[in-house]
Amino acid sequence: MSAPWIISQNATTGLPRLIAPDTWWFGWCLVVRDGEKYLHNHNNAYLMIGAQKTVLIDTVMPMGWPELKAGLAKVLNERKLDYIFPTHPESPHMGNLEPLCAEYPDVKIIGDLRNYHLFMPHLSKHFQPMKVEESLDLGGRRLVLKKAVIHDLPNSLWGYDPDLQFLCVADSFPYTHDHETGQCGMTSEELPSPIRPEDTSVVISRALNWARYVDATPLINELRAFLKTNPVKLIGPSHGGVITNPAELTDVFEAGLKRAKGLAA
Ligand SMILES: [Fe+2]
């Protein structure tokens, strides 16, 4: 958390927020410096509540634990947290596994856990590895684990609710927003200005750094094919606000990836 571009944390986001039936957006914003400007970048987690089981997708960074702990207790009320699905093993996505397991002793950690025993061997009793296309039954709804088409680590996965058409995309579809009051809990269509390709650059240059050196066109084509097979109405990025206009933001993300390559030339 000592990256020089991270200035501080803004916890006054208006989150957690209900974004669809039994589906909650948790998180807060990092205040980041981009040249002379101060911007906000999200650090999100999502909670899906089924009739029988609950799953938290990503965990936010360790410094977000007080807000996550309080928010989860409030939203879950008397329910347990049954599963945690960290999309990949990096701090914003799995950094609170330890306190979550302490808070919810029966919780299972799911996903592609091929190297988690190296990071957190003491949590191995919570591990329940799952494979791509396997599905977690929550009771009346399910979470399907998908190969992360655009990703930074070999074991990055996405989470898909096919009934709600809700897709959690980890580091994909990122965007920053202005350092203005009240914007942190707004969706892509609620923010005062439309998201631009340049708004993706802070996160793409850090979380998807390869895009500066590699032509992303084949992956963009793969992404578009994926979205045809797996229709999406709502996208939950880890590092951007909730996206309610997926078609427009797919164009913005594509332009952002291409722009990153152009900047590196
Ligand atoms: Fe990330």
Ligand SMILES: [Fe+2]
């Ligand atoms: Fe990442």
